[in-house]
Amino acid sequence: MPNDARLVLLDKDVVESLLLADDVLDAVREAFVLHSQREGRVFPVVREALATGGVFGIKLGDVPAQNLLGFKAAGFWPGNRGLGGEPHQATIVLIDPGTGRPVCIVDGNAVTTMRTAAAGGLGLQQLARPDSSAVCLFGTGVQARAQLTFALRVMPTLEKVRYVSATGQRNPAFEAAFSAQCDIAPAPDRNVAVAESDIVITTTPGAGALFDLEAVRPGTHLNCVGADTKGKRELPDGLLQRVHLFVDDRAQASQIGETQWAPRTPNMEFGDLLTRRAQFNRGRDDITVFDMTGLALQDLTVARMLFDRACQSNRGTALSWPC
Numbered sequence: 001m002p003n004d005a006r007l008v009l010l011d012k013d014v015v016e017s018l019l020l021a022d023d024v025l026d027a028v029r030e031a032f033v034l035h036s037q038r039e040g041r042v043f044p045v046v047r048e049a050l051a052t053g054g055v056f057g058i059k060l061g062d063v064p065a066q067n068l069l070g071f072k073a074a075g076f077w078p079g080n081r082g083l084g085g086e087p088h089q090a091t092i093v094l095i096d097p098g099t100g101r102p103v104c105i106v107d108g109n110a111v112t113t114m115r116t117a118a119a120g121g122l123g124l125q126q127l128a129r130p131d132s133s134a135v136c137l138f139g140t141g142v143q144a145r146a147q148l149t150f151a152l153r154v155m156p157t158l159e160k161v162r163y164v165s166a167t168g169q170r171n172p173a174f175e176a177a178f179s180a181q182c183d184i185a186p187a188p189d190r191n192v193a194v195a196e197s198d199i200v201i202t203t204t205p206g207a208g209a210l211f212d213l214e215a216v217r218p219g220t221h222l223n224c225v226g227a228d229t230k231g232k233r234e235l236p237d238g239l240l241q242r243v244h245l246f247v248d249d250r251a252q253a254s255q256i257g258e259t260q261w262a263p264r265t266p267n268m269e270f271g272d273l274l275t276r277r278a279q280f281n282r283g284r285d286d287i288t289v290f291d292m293t294g295l296a297l298q299d300l301t302v303a304r305m306l307f308d309r310a311c312q313s314n315r316g317t318a319l320s321w322p323c
Contacts, residue, residue: 007321008104010306014316015107018309019114019302021153027305028118029274031297034063035249036271040297042249047229047256053079055229061296062097069097072108072299076205088112088142092303101323104307104316108299111306115298117146119248120223121154123290124199126273127246128221129282132198134160136187138210138234139203140174141166143225147201152181155199162187162197164210191215201225206232213238218285225292227258234258235289240265243287244280246273248295257293267291 010018034040046058060071074090081087090108095101124132135158137148144163152158161184165171170186178184187193194200194215199222202210206226213236216222222243226234235258245267247253254263270290272278282288310316 005101005321005323006318007102008307008310009317009319010104010106010310010315011317012107012110014310015306016110018306018313018315019110021114021118021150023305024114024118024302025121025150025154027301028115028298029122031295031301032119032122032248032271032274034271034301035295035297036269036275036277039063039065040068040300042252042296045252045256045296050075052077057229059294059296059299061300063297063300064097067097068094068300068304070094070296070300070303072112072296074108074112086142092299094300094303094307099323101321104303104310106303106306108303111299111302112294113142113146115302116143116225116292116294117150119292119294119298120147120201120225120290121150122274123223123246123270123292124151124221125154126270127280127282127288127290128155128199129219129284131157132221133157134197135162135199135201136190136193136197137161137163137201137203138190139164139166139226140171141203144201144203145174145177147203147223147225148178151199151201152178158199159183161185162193164190164193166204194220199223202234204234206234208233209236210234212236216242216287218287221288221290223290223292224258227256227260227291228293229256230260232256233261235261237261240289243289244268244282245289245291246270247291248293252293252295253291257291258289259291
């Protein structure tokens with residue numbers, strides 16, 4: 001084994017400079033396709049509460065034919081807000097599958113945000129009604145902004161956005177970020193906003209149902225992001241039994257996603273739509289749900305893209321890492 005091996009570090013500034021929306025969409029699409037074709041593997045997720053009050057998780061997987069192996073160590077530390085920091089923290093490690101040595105360490109915060117939002121955008125393209133014009137968005141944080149950014153990017157028909165903040169109050173900065181692209185305002189009543197929307201996007205910590213079952217009208221599509229741990233939920237009881245349910249990974253969704261609350265609900269894996277292993281012809285009154293728990297393969301394909309770009313442009317920090 002070479003003793004002159006190098007380990008490349010990509011920090012926040014490098015990552016954010018190299019992350020481009022269309023490239024992330026392509027990488028996330030590739031991850032779904034690899035998963036559908038069973039060329040990419042996702043291993044059981046680690047997700048555990050800590051004595052410090054945080055939640056720590058590891059998502060890992062590989063693509064043997066592409067020599068791609070790695071993991072993301074990530075979680076949620078709510079106490080970081082009091083320190084002026086971001087509660088979501090993530091680090092991605094790419095590993096040489098032939099030797100086991102680390103090749104690249106990537107600041108995973110922006111990657112997680114953008115790959116999740118890109119998955120949401122792909123979900124809207126495949127599952128929402130093409131003429132959708134109104135969105136109800138739960139949340140105004142980092143992920144909410146990213147989801148809305150990608151939604152407006154991939155669905156030019158969207159005109160009206162009603163949002164529900166954690167406090168129930170207006171968020172002028174959030175509105176200002178999107179006011180040039182759509183009619184955006186707080187929702188006076190969350191159930192009314194859901195009922196009047198073609199698309200519902202939920203990006204909360206998953207502490208409980210966000211709206212009533214009766215608020216969801218025929219023809220609605222829901223992208224659900226917040227349920228990513230046992231015990232979390234954003235949807236009301238009884239909804240999954242009324243919908244066409246799509247998941248990123250069947251086993252993972254039944255353990256930590258919205259699907260954990262109705263694990264016997266028939267569902268389809270989203271990647272199978274992209275590879276046409278499965279067919280879904282949306283009826284106008286169909287209700288669809290995309291239960292998004294996040295695939296390790298998404299982190300790996302985006303991280304590999306960043307690593308390749310960094311090497312090509314001589315970005316990042318290379319450290320001696322002899323084996």
